[in-house]
Amino acid sequence: MGPYRAMARIAWRNALAYRVPFLMSLSMMVFNLVAMFALWQALLGDGNSLAGFTWPQMKAYLLVSFFTNCLVSTFTDFAMASRIRSGAVAVDLVKPVDYQKSRLAEALGFALLEAAAAATVCAVVLVAFGGVPLPSPGRLALFVASLAAVVPLKFLIAYMCGLLCFWTQNYLGISLARGAVSGILSGATVPLAFFPAWLRQVAEVLPFQAVTNTPAMLFLGRNPGLPGALAVAVQLLWIVALWWLARRLWHVAVRRLTVHGG
Amino acid sequence: MHTLRVYRRSLGAHLRATLEYQADFWILVVAAVLTQGAGLLLIATIFARVPRIHGWGVWEVVLIFGMMVLAQGTSELLAEGTWGLAGLINRGELDRMLLRPYPCLLQVCSSRVGMNAFGNLTVGGGLLVSALAHLDVAWTPGRVALAAVLLPSALLIKVSLTVVANSTSFWLRGAINTFAGGLDQLGELTKYPLSIYSVGLQAVLATALPFAFIGFFPVSVFLQHGRLAWVGLLTPLVAAWCVFLAVTVFSRGLRRYESAGN
Amino acid sequence: MASTSALVEATGLVKEFRRPRKAPGLAGALKHLVTRRFDVHRAVAGIDLRIDEGESVAYVGPNGAGKSTTVKLLTGILVPTAGEVRVAGVVPHRDRVANARNVGVVFGQRTQLWWDLPVHETFELLRDMYRIPAADYRRSMDRLCEVLEIGPLLPVLARKLSLGQRMRADLAAALLHEPRIVYLDEPTIGLDVSVKDRVRAFLRQLVDDGTTVLLTTHDVGDIEEVCRRIVVVDEGRIRHDGPVGVLRDTLASNSTVRFQLAAPAPLHLIRERLPDAEVTTGASERDLVVRFDRTLRPAGAVAATVMGLVEVRDLRIDDEGVADLIRRLHDRDSPAALNGAG
Numbered sequence: 001m002g003p004y005r006a007m008a009r010i011a012w013r014n015a016l017a018y019r020v021p022f023l024m025s026l027s028m029m030v031f032n033l034v035a036m037f038a039l040w041q042a043l044l045g046d047g048n049s050l051a052g053f054t055w056p057q058m059k060a061y062l063l064v065s066f067f068t069n070c071l072v073s074t075f076t077d078f079a080m081a082s083r084i085r086s087g088a089v090a091v092d093l094v095k096p097v098d099y100q101k102s103r104l105a106e107a108l109g110f111a112l113l114e115a116a117a118a119a120t121v122c123a124v125v126l127v128a129f130g131g132v133p134l135p136s137p138g139r140l141a142l143f144v145a146s147l148a149a150v151v152p153l154k155f156l157i158a159y160m161c162g163l164l165c166f167w168t169q170n171y172l173g174i175s176l177a178r179g180a181v182s183g184i185l186s187g188a189t190v191p192l193a194f195f196p197a198w199l200r201q202v203a204e205v206l207p208f209q210a211v212t213n214t215p216a217m218l219f220l221g222r223n224p225g226l227p228g229a230l231a232v233a234v235q236l237l238w239i240v241a242l243w244w245l246a247r248r249l250w251h252v253a254v255r256r257l258t259v260h261g262g
Numbered sequence: 263m264h265t266l267r268v269y270r271r272s273l274g275a276h277l278r279a280t281l282e283y284q285a286d287f288w289i290l291v292v293a294a295v296l297t298q299g300a301g302l303l304l305i306a307t308i309f310a311r312v313p314r315i316h317g318w319g320v321w322e323v324v325l326i327f328g329m330m331v332l333a334q335g336t337s338e339l340l341a342e343g344t345w346g347l348a349g350l351i352n353r354g355e356l357d358r359m360l361l362r363p364y365p366c367l368l369q370v371c372s373s374r375v376g377m378n379a380f381g382n383l384t385v386g387g388g389l390l391v392s393a394l395a396h397l398d399v400a401w402t403p404g405r406v407a408l409a410a411v412l413l414p415s416a417l418l419i420k421v422s423l424t425v426v427a428n429s430t431s432f433w434l435r436g437a438i439n440t441f442a443g444g445l446d447q448l449g450e451l452t453k454y455p456l457s458i459y460s461v462g463l464q465a466v467l468a469t470a471l472p473f474a475f476i477g478f479f480p481v482s483v484f485l486q487h488g489r490l491a492w493v494g495l496l497t498p499l500v501a502a503w504c505v506f507l508a509v510t511v512f513s514r515g516l517r518r519y520e521s522a523g524n
Numbered sequence: 525m526a527s528t529s530a531l532v533e534a535t536g537l538v539k540e541f542r543r544p545r546k547a548p549g550l551a552g553a554l555k556h557l558v559t560r561r562f563d564v565h566r567a568v569a570g571i572d573l574r575i576d577e578g579e580s581v582a583y584v585g586p587n588g589a590g591k592s593t594t595v596k597l598l599t600g601i602l603v604p605t606a607g608e609v610r611v612a613g614v615v616p617h618r619d620r621v622a623n624a625r626n627v628g629v630v631f632g633q634r635t636q637l638w639w640d641l642p643v644h645e646t647f648e649l650l651r652d653m654y655r656i657p658a659a660d661y662r663r664s665m666d667r668l669c670e671v672l673e674i675g676p677l678l679p680v681l682a683r684k685l686s687l688g689q690r691m692r693a694d695l696a697a698a699l700l701h702e703p704r705i706v707y708l709d710e711p712t713i714g715l716d717v718s719v720k721d722r723v724r725a726f727l728r729q730l731v732d733d734g735t736t737v738l739l740t741t742h743d744v745g746d747i748e749e750v751c752r753r754i755v756v757v758d759e760g761r762i763r764h765d766g767p768v769g770v771l772r773d774t775l776a777s778n779s780t781v782r783f784q785l786a787a788p789a790p791l792h793l794i795r796e797r798l799p800d801a802e803v804t805t806g807a808s809e810r811d812l813v814v815r816f817d818r819t820l821r822p823a824g825a826v827a828a829t830v831m832g833l834v835e836v837r838d839l840r841i842d843d844e845g846v847a848d849l850i851r852r853l854h855d856r857d858s859p860a861a862l863n864g865a866g
Contacts, residue, residue, distance in 0.1 A: 020436070020437075020438045020440050023440050023444075024438075024440055024443045024444070027440075027443065027444040027447055028443075028447045031444075031447045031448050031450060031451060032447075032450070034451060034459075034463075035450070035451045035453070035454060038451075038454070038458040038459045038460075038463075039308075039315070039454055039458055041458070042315055042316055042457075042458040043308065043312060043315060050311050050312070051311065168285055168286065168289060169283070169286060170283070170285070170286035170289050170290065170377075172290070172293075173286065173289035173290040173292070173293040173377075174289065174293070176290075176293035176294070176296070176297055176378075177289070177292060177293040177296050177297075179297070180293065180296035180297040180299065180300045181296060183300050184299075184300050184303055189300045189301075189303060189304055190303060190304050190307045190308075194307040194308075194310075194311070195307065196310075264652075264655065267652065268649070268652045268653055271648070271649060271652055272649055275638070275641050275645040275648070275649060276638075276640060276641065278645070279640055279641050279642065279645065279681065280640075353634075354634065355634060357596070357601050357631070357634070358629070358631070358634070358636040360599075360600065360601050360620065361599060361600075361601065361624055361627070361629050361636075362624055362650070362653050362654075363620070363621040363622075363624035363625055363653060363654055363655075364621075364653040373638070374640070517603075520601065520602055520603045520617065521602065521603050
């Protein structure tokens with residue numbers, strides 16, 4: 001078994017150790033889902049539609065958004081930040097494996113657990129609130145592919161935020177700020193269709209929209225055919241670009257650690 | 263008087279210590295502003311398309327929202343230490359507080375200052391003022407008196423509920439109290455008009471876990487909004503009940519600690 | 525108050541802990557919800573202790589003997605299951621505030637400084653909590669800064685202190701309100717030799733100045749240098765109570781000779797020749813340990829007797845001190861450990 005698969009497995013085993021932050025963020029997202037369901041039902045429940053969303057479509061949007069929120073929500077940056085702050089990261093540096101790939105392996109391992117938890121919640125909500133329009137098999141396949149791309153994408157954003165702990169002790173603030181910014185710009189707080197035009201244009205050129213907006217639009221069939229495939233391609237492009245950017249950031253951070261002694 | 267002075271001094275000392283790290287302070291202020299900004303964006307985008315939700319207009323909802331943010335900031339300022347209670351019990355550090363001639367609950371509460379407090383107090387206060395300015399409230403002496411009773415009562419409810427939630431740490435062993443975190447998140451539901459929720463959830467948020475008395479009911483009675491506006495008059499009573507509950511649950515827990523060791 | 529001079533008076537002190545008896549796993553947890561069975565553990569099983577004003581008492585015993593529980597009962601952190609405690613006439617767990625003014629506590633393993641604050645803020649908060657008058661505070665601080673050399677530590681965050689610095693600051697924090705009795709729970713644990721010496725010298729000075737001290741420790745140096753009285757506790761009961769000096773004198777008459785033999789030791793033969801000595805084997809069958817009373821026979825006679833029976837490769841003579849007493853106490857298989865020491 002290669003070192004990265006081993007790390008993904010260790011992440012599973014560590015899941016128990018990280019169950020507290022995981023359950024915290026899960027409960028937060030579940031309560032948020034409850035609030036959003038109630039709020040949008042109040043607005044759309046009697047057959048209205050807003051910005052092109054009917055109530056069944058909004059339900060689907062909220063569930064996809066909840067699902068992407070759950071992926072890579074706790075493990076990566078939380079564990080990284082605590083190791084960087086305690087200085088334990090020095091041990092990671094002397095291991096014969098690539099730091100970034102190792103963290104990705106862990107995030108992937110943990111994402112399986114997060115996906116399972118999120119899927120359970122979604123299933124319960126579907127039973128309680130009734131169905132949502134399901135996409136055709138072809139679009140469903142594209143949706144699943146884009147969902148899979150969300151994991152490395154969210155990982156890279158979280159990873160770069162985690163690296164900021166080389167500069168500041170205050171991870172709480174960074175994590176809250178990241179949550180707020182990516183919540184807004186990904187479409188998780190409100191669908192991008194509700195944004196004023198300028199904010200929408202800003203969001204569309206940033207990587208965050210690929211986290212929630214892209215899979216949600218695919219699920220709802222808002223971009224059939226080629227545009228849908230292109231959206232997934234954009235996700236992949238962002239992964240490559242952010243992967244490279246994260247590497248640059250890592251080198252700068254490590255130089256800082258080794259030169260200034262943390 | 264002596265008790266209050268020591269409390270203030272303890273908070274002041276922690277404040278001074280944390281303000282030493284200016285960057286951390288600003289990161290948290292920005293994070294709080296961004297987090298609440300995301301919530302406001304949701305409200306703004308919704309009200310850009312619909313004039314009212316269940317009869318509630320935009321500035322009325324902002325007033326509720328502002329009360330919640332202000333209460334959160336107050337709790338972070340005055341009772342942030344309770345979030346460390348589980349850890350204090352878990353590590354046996356409550357012992358030293360029992361050895362000092364000062365109420366243990368107050369020592370716990372003042373053992374930290376939440377740095378988010380400043381961001382949240384500023385945002386919450388700003389929202390409160392601008393909502394009241396837009397709502398064209400007739401400031402009769404009666405109204406002023408009502409506000410003077412409602413505001414501190416509502417804030418006290420939030421602080422007390424935080425203490426109650428965290429006092430469960432005396433029974434739940436563990437270094438972090440996930441239950442309290444979940445309960446706090448549940449309270450976030452009351453940032454929106456209560457009527458959007460199912461009757462059961464409304465009942466819970468109005469009675470067993472009276473989070474609705476932090477924003478929704480006080481605002482209802484102050485604006486004379488809705489059939490149930492009169493319920494808001496109970497806010498001071500609910501506050502008294504919550505304080506009683508906080509003190510009782512905490513001292514019950516403490517008695518358990520004293521006889522059970524750790 | 526039972527007596528005018530007894531500062532600490534504990535009678536029939538008992539503390540039981542109930543531990544839930546749970547089978548492992550979810551099934552066990554569910555079963556426990558229904559049946560609620562508990563194991564009762566007696567951490568303190570009937571202790572009578574009287575400490576007079578100005579005494580310095582070492583409270584020793586193996587891990588789990590009930591030392592810390594006793595200290596927690598005496599300080600009012602725990603409520604006793606049975607028995608009575610009075611410290612300076614106050615029942616600690618009932619009148620915590622009054623008790624807090626009379627006592628100071630130092631836990632070697634835990635700090636009582638505010639972790640996130642500079643040290644001087646801790647002192648100022650304590651001053652406010654204990655309502656120490658300004659003049660007294662200044663006098664107290666001046667003295668503590670001088671003897672503990674904590675002046676340079678005052679602006680430092682508590683969590684940034686080294687262990688030795690932290691302990692000095694902790695001592696100062698516990699003594700700021702000039703308590704009548706100070707409880708010290710392993711105050712020198714983990715400290716390096718030079719810091720240990722400073723802490724001990726400081727504690728000795730404290731005792732000489734008339735402060736009553738109760739010290740729990742595993743470190744013999746602490747006992748011999750600071751305390752005049754030793755109380756030994758095991759399995760929740762007091763096993764020995766007397767002056768440290770007498771204990772040392774009694775033990776000093778005990779000697780041990782350790783032999784390294786060429787062949788396995790013929791234990792029964794040696795025991796026959798040395799009926800009043802304690803004859804055991806050490807790490808291997810070829811290591812022989814003979815413990816005897818030096819006043820009854822000299823070490824040379826013991827050595828000669830053994831050499832007459834078996835070929836001896838090497839031997840070493842040890843006189844016992846308090847260290848051996850503690851070591852033997854910790855070895856629970858030897859019930860006769862304290863013979864002659866009472």
